Amino acid sequence: MTLEAVRAMIDKAMQRNSTNGDESHSSGGGPTRPVQSIRHDVAYAMTWETLKKKMTDKYCPKGEIKKLEIELWNLKVNGNDVGSYNQRFQELALICTKFVSDENEKVDKYIGGLPDNIHGNVMSARPKTLDEAIQLANDLMD
Template sequence: METTLDISGCPDQHRVRYAAGSFEKRALTWWNAQVQTRGRDEALAMPWEDFKTLLRGEFCPRNELKKVETELLNHVMIGAEHLAFTTRFHELATLAPDIVPTLEKRIERYVGVLPPCIRGHVIAAHPTTLEMAVTLSASLIDVMVASGALKKGSGTTEDLEQPSNKKRKVVKNFVATTTAKQAVLNQPPQNRGSYSGTAPFCNKCNYHHQPGTGCRQCTYCGKMGHWVKFCKEQKTQHRANQAVAQTAAHLDRISCYTCGEPGHYAKDCPKRVLPRGQAPRGRAYQIGTAAVRQDTDTNTNNNTGTFII
């Protein structure tokens, strides 16, 4: 805006009038409100510096400038997109001058976020102007792209953004799934089935049946909605009992080949002879009749007990 005023040779006393005449949309609405509040003559006679301060306070609040500063601090080149990176860097540096207040700071910030493959070469050249750093980095980018060391549209920043995008997608899917499940749980009981009959809904058993008939309650499991002949728990228990009865009948039909008793196989027989390696260990002592008489005569007063002859 100031460049346009300088080129057109606008006098200082008409700068506010000329600049306000170029407003449109939201800016025009805001300026009309200022004219109604201050008066037209007072608003147009405002000094140029006061006009810029008022304009920045409305359209460049601190929270918006904070976003611009954060973007400038995190602004890096993605792949070989040198032109887009440089253009956005100039815009952010102009909007956030406190981050790069001097030329040295601006050059340092620009060179510091270049790709590592060319950053060292630019730093070694010691650029004294920002234009020199931009031209040198553009030439190095072209060389890297021609050699295949750098590709357009690929870079460290894009690779780092992929996990966050994936995480947001997972969170979004989780929220959608949770919302769907919650909606299903919050549905009223009468909407949980596909009943298309004419019987009214019963609030006692949560099923549809005619008013003259009682609620269907199973006498086996105690649940509502079915009779005992349709009870699934009874059928399950009946099948279990049949399995037990069949097992018992099968055991009654078999007999052991070792002892001849019914109810078990030979491998489970408690009277079967164990293998030689598993036989109980011990010693059997035998004594004859003559030894018994001799031992009884000599040790009658010292030994008592029963001897197996």
């Protein structure tokens, strides 16, 4: 996902969440509640890790993260559907940052979920990145 795409998503969400269309976050009726917001330039200056942590803290309860970590722990290729495995693994790896905190852990966990017929070949190639491991698995399944 590009920086421009992230910025567009942030802008769209901020506009959608503005009930008046003027970023006032107030419908004009009833009691108001304080809304903590930051300026666009501050939001755009955040690193990906900072933004991801803020979003996870706000929108992902600890119990849900634990469920996703368990799903990642048990994730395996279903039949020969490496494509679905790749997609779900990458989604879970983005969210479960404590479970797979560095690239080596991601690679090891990814290889562990591959089917027996390609597991050994990918492991013996000793991929250094998740992208390399995914490419090897895809090539071997073709």
